Amino acid sequence: MSFEEDEESFEHTLLVVREVSVFKIPPRPTSGGYKCGEWLQSDKIWTGRLRVVSCKERCEIRLEDPNSAELFAACFVPPGQRESSVESVLDSSRY
Structure with missing residues (x-):
């Protein structure tokens, strides 16, 4: 494995929110x-x-089980395009 390939395999956790909910x-x-x-x-x-x-240039939002880290859902966020991946709600700054 080259250094460039090895560098691409590194992931950096930017944020962890311990408890979130998903709604229909x-x-x-x-x-x-x-x-x-x-x-x-x-x-x-x-x-x-x-x-x-x-x-590297990729950013991903992951929803995971807190105990097993099993993936529930994931969303790629293209650089500079958060609005195309994540939509804010009108009545709260928390969501």
Whole structure:
């Protein structure tokens, strides 16, 4: 394995959020955006850990089981294009 190949295999954890929830999001009533206040606890489909990981130019958001690190979902975030991968809600700065 060359140094360049080895360097590409290194991942750097940029952020860990110990507990996050994933919800079945209802359809948007308007084109304005989502409101987390409208999400029901009964529509929660998963709870686990969120990790943001980088490897060279690539950045990835991973939802993982906090005990086993089993991957639930992942989303690539192209450089400078967070808005195309992650959409904020209208009624909170936390989501």
